[in-house]
Amino acid sequence: MQQSIPLSSPALATERIGRFKQEFQGMSVAAGPIVDAKVVAVKQALSGAIAPGSRVQVRGWVRTRRDSKAGLSFVNLSDGSCFDAIQVVAPNTLANYDNEIVRLTTGCALIAEGELVASQGKGQSFELLASRVDVVGWVDDPETYPIQPKPHSPEFLREVAHLRPRTNLFGAVSRVRQSIASAIHRYFNDNGFCWINTPIITGSDTEGAGEMFRVSTLDMMNPPRTDQGAIDFHKDFFGKETFLSVSGQLNVEGYCLALSKVYTFGPTFRAENSHTTRHLSEFWMVEPEIAFADLDANATLAEDFLKFIFKAVLAERPDDMAFFADRVEKAAISRLESIIATPFARIDYTDAVDILKKSGKKFDYAVEWGADLQTEHERYLTENHVSGPVVVTNYPEKIKAFYMRLNDDGRTVAAMDVLAPGIGEIIGGSQREERLDVLDRRIAQFGLDPKMYSWYRDFRRYGTVPHAGFGLGFERLVCYVCGLANIRDAIPYPRAPGSAEF
RNA sequence: GCCCGAAUAGCUCAGUUGGUUAGAGCACUUGACUGUUAAUCAGGGGGUCGCAGGUUCGAGUCCUGCUUCGGGCGCCA
Numbered sequence: 052m053q054q055s056i057p058l059s060s061p062a063l064a065t066e067r068i069g070r071f072k073q074e075f076q077g078m079s080v081a082a083g084p085i086v087d088a089k090v091v092a093v094k095q096a097l098s099g100a101i102a103p104g105s106r107v108q109v110r111g112w113v114r115t116r117r118d119s120k121a122g123l124s125f126v127n128l129s130d131g132s133c134f135d136a137i138q139v140v141a142p143n144t145l146a147n148y149d150n151e152i153v154r155l156t157t158g159c160a161l162i163a164e165g166e167l168v169a170s171q172g173k174g175q176s177f178e179l180l181a182s183r184v185d186v187v188g189w190v191d192d193p194e195t196y197p198i199q200p201k202p203h204s205p206e207f208l209r210e211v212a213h214l215r216p217r218t219n220l221f222g223a224v225s226r227v228r229q230s231i232a233s234a235i236h237r238y239f240n241d242n243g244f245c246w247i248n249t250p251i252i253t254g255s256d257t258e259g260a261g262e263m264f265r266v267s268t269l270d271m272m273n274p275p276r277t278d279q280g281a282i283d284f285h286k287d288f289f290g291k292e293t294f295l296s297v298s299g300q301l302n303v304e305g306y307c308l309a310l311s312k313v314y315t316f317g318p319t320f321r322a323e324n325s326h327t328t329r330h331l332s333e334f335w336m337v338e339p340e341i342a343f344a345d346l347d348a349n350a351t352l353a354e355d356f357l358k359f360i361f362k363a364v365l366a367e368r369p370d371d372m373a374f375f376a377d378r379v380e381k382a383a384i385s386r387l388e389s390i391i392a393t394p395f396a397r398i399d400y401t402d403a404v405d406i407l408k409k410s411g412k413k414f415d416y417a418v419e420w421g422a423d424l425q426t427e428h429e430r431y432l433t434e435n436h437v438s439g440p441v442v443v444t445n446y447p448e449k450i451k452a453f454y455m456r457l458n459d460d461g462r463t464v465a466a467m468d469v470l471a472p473g474i475g476e477i478i479g480g481s482q483r484e485e486r487l488d489v490l491d492r493r494i495a496q497f498g499l500d501p502k503m504y505s506w507y508r509d510f511r512r513y514g515t516v517p518h519a520g521f522g523l524g525f526e527r528l529v530c531y532v533c534g535l536a537n538i539r540d541a542i543p544y545p546r547a548p549g550s551a552e553f
Numbered sequence: 554g555c556c557c558g559a560a561u562a563g564c565u566c567a568g569u570u571g572g573u574u575a576g577a578g579c580a581c582u583u584g585a586c587u588g589u590u591a592a593u594c595a596g597g598g599g600g601u602c603g604c605a606g607g608u609u610c611g612a613g614u615c616c617u618g619c620u621u622c623g624g625g626c627g628c629c630a
Contacts, residue, residue, distance in 0.1 A: 117589045125589050138590080156581085174590050194581045194599085195563050200591050201579060203564065206623065261628070298630090323628060324554060336630060415626095426626095479630065524630030537623090538630095549621095 092132035134370035160188035223371035234363035249299030295320035340520035380534020480521020
């Protein structure tokens with residue numbers, strides 16, 4: 052029948068696209084039999100926006116089935132559009148009731164069509180009184196289908212990461228992740244920022260943020276050699292050694308010094324052998340960079356940005372957030388509300404050290420000026436001293452990166468960490484060193500090769516201005532918003548040392 | 554990289570000082586019952602107790618090694 056549609060006809064194309072869009076409003080795909088019903092998302096069907104009595108079609112996956120000897124079955128169907136599933140009421144008058152409906156198990160894919168009605172039962176406002184239910188995909192062995200209508204441990208679900216989006220937990224995480232990502236782009240777009248897609252493959256092997264993954268097409272068994280016997284990377288794909296990027300910051304600074312307000316939002320790779328609940332080998336990072344700006348402006352941006360995102364998630368995903376507060380982390384909602392309502396405190400690193408020393412609290416790690424703050428120190432500051440978000444600024448230059456701007460005291464740099472109760476460091480950033488002579492001294496001091504940074508130095512040679520930015524680990528933000536204990540549950544397919552399944 | 558812990562049914566777990574045929578709930582299946590809500594009730598199937606050795610008359614249980622998973626620290630986002 053596809054042949055009967057002349058692809059060149061504008062009228063038919065418009066009609067076809069119109070039909071697709073009508074379905075697209077409801078679900079993400081156009082597939083299966085379409086009769087005379089409007090395709091709707093479960094979210095719409097349960098919202099009250101559709102008049103009772105309307106003929107609608109829903110498409111999704113079975114959560115549970117309950118049979119009633121009153122002559123009907125209740126099939127809870129989820130399509131991921133919202134936390135709740137819709138209850139499909141399937142009467143035994145359906146042609147496939149005895150041979151299909153009563154055999155439905157968790158995970159089966161269905162298209163159900165019928166009348167959207169006010170529910171006779173408790174627990175839901177609307178339900179679908181089905182006049183037709185088509186089974187699109189069966190679960191071939193229900194006994195071994197890993198996703199059951201009961202709580203599973205996150206550890207178990209990591210073993211079936213390809214199927215875990217079928218669960219309440221990962222459905223909710225996925226929608227919240229989307230809400231956060233969307234809010235990030237919206238915040239920057241509305242504030243005049245330009246999204247810059249910095250390269251994933253980089254030739255800089257000394258970006259200073261840890262071990263890097265090599266990118267190479269050389270034959271590992273028999274690589275080309277130089278006269279000295281070293282591997283000859285001049286013969287590699289890019290004609291030089293290349294790696295996966297650990298940060299887009301250095302690249303994005305160039306766009307900042309032309310477009311004024313820019314940000315990166317993309318995948319980042321770190322080959323650190325970290326075994327913690329807060330680290331991934333592959334994660335997504337957000338890095339805004341602003342020109343004609345100092346550390347103070349940077350901190351203000353971070354505060355406004357975080358508050359915007361938290362507000363957006365609470366407004367857009369109340370159903371999922373209620374689930375997190377109920378089942379994952381009691382304070383999931385209240386702590387976001389608290390951060391939104393509380394002005395971020397600002398403390399100089401030197402003052403923070405004094406506060407910690409005078410706290411009288413016994414720390415596992417001693418507090419000394421010149422040493423980085425440990426997680427326990429950060430938690431004391433934000434949870435006990437301030438009882439709210441706090442920005443710690445002006446760290447000793449020896450413990451921070453070479454590109455951070457040296458302060459007039461000569462011993463600190465204009466760096467900042469944003470600390471929040473319950474999570475600790477959520478953002479790290481700095482004002483960048485815009486003075487070429489100072490930058491050169493820093494590069495030398497850190498033992499870096501100036502030739503590797505010639506293009507980065509150019510930004511200071513041609514129209515340099517004070518500028519600043521910060522980095523935010525996207526999955527850490529997802530963890531915090533959802534109350535997740537392990538960052539491997541904040542990304543669909545986690546990659547970590549010794550683990551790259553699926 | 555360092556330290557600690559765990560591994561018993563598809564899932565969550567119990568299993569006493571080492572002792573007969575390793576149990577429960579959920580899931581699956583059969584039946585009963587019901588506009589049901591993780592429905593309920595009754596029956597049934599389902600296990601190389603992570604792997605490999607060792608101690609012992611006898612090991613799910615004790616010992617050693619390995620594997621995998623989880624947690625903490627360091628590094629960081």
